[in-house]
Amino acid sequence: MAGSQTLLPERILSGDIRALARACSLVENRSPGSAVILKTVFPNSGRAFTLGITGAPGAGKSTLTSALIAQLRSRQQRVAVLAVDPSSPFSGGAILGDRIRMAAHHEDAGVFIRSMATRGALGGLAPTTHDLALLLDAAGFDWILIETVGVGQDEVDVARLAQATAVILAPGMGDDVQAIKAGILEIADVFVLNKADQPGAARLEQDMHEWPRPLVKTVATTGDGLPELLGALETIRANLPARRTESHWDYRLRQMFAERVMARLDPQQVAQAVRRVAGRECDPYTIIEEWLKV
DSSP states (O other), X not given: OOXXXXXXXXXXXXXXXXXXXXXXXXXXXXXXXXXXXXXXXGGGOSOSEEEEEEEOTTSOHHHHHHHHHHHHHHTTOOEEEEEEEOBOTTTOSBOSOHHHHTGGGTTOTTEEEEEEEOTTOSTTSOTTHHHHHHXXXXXXXXXXXXXXXXXXXXXXXXXXHSSEEEEEEOSSSSSHHHHHTTTGGGGOSEEEEOSTTSTTHHHHHHHGGGSOSOEEEOBTTTTBTHHHHHHHHHHHHHTOOHHHHHHHHHXXXXXXXXXXXXXXXXXXXXXXXXXXXXXXXXXXXXXXHHHHTO
């Protein structure tokens, strides 16, 4: 790394928020030197609790995230938020702007909020979300909240990254349980029935009885139920099996290896291979063998 970038890891570990924001940009853009930053701070990671927050659009994920921040800060916990937004088709940047929605926490030095663009990635997460979470962990945050896009069954990637996943449900959104039963519900460690003061909440709670996960009722706009939610999350945190961390790194190492292999391939080479396979000039298994030799 050139210039001031060589000092970034040291400044991040000392609590310099500007250095952290700069490093996040370098990592998200995969800029030269970003890998060195991650390698340097890695030994200081592994202490934060990472919580995935997902659910259908309109369930109140951002409002609930903001309310959870307030609860954690009242207990002197440092909180980082990665708000993953759909990408702008023009700039590739995040377009929902969760930092605006959570503006109440902007002046709090114990809160760090960053919006990320998915940049076309499936699974509800941006490609570098894992690396930014590691960076925030090493920077000394106690909790890392990852709010996903909220597009239904494609949110499962957050369960591979987070130590626990909260699936947010809300009444009045149609037959939600049946609609998402085959996907998103399976990843939950805790269900949050938000907007619990609205009509239909009791029925939705009844529908969820078949799912063997804790369910907490909240009204994020008033803070009702937030202490109970935090209590449920603390219980999950206290009983995390070691295999959860190992499972994360099993997935992440395989993902990183695949990313490195693909990064070595020339786009024209890939396009040519696609044409060859589509035209039955070559089988896909031989193509992969060739790529692994690159």
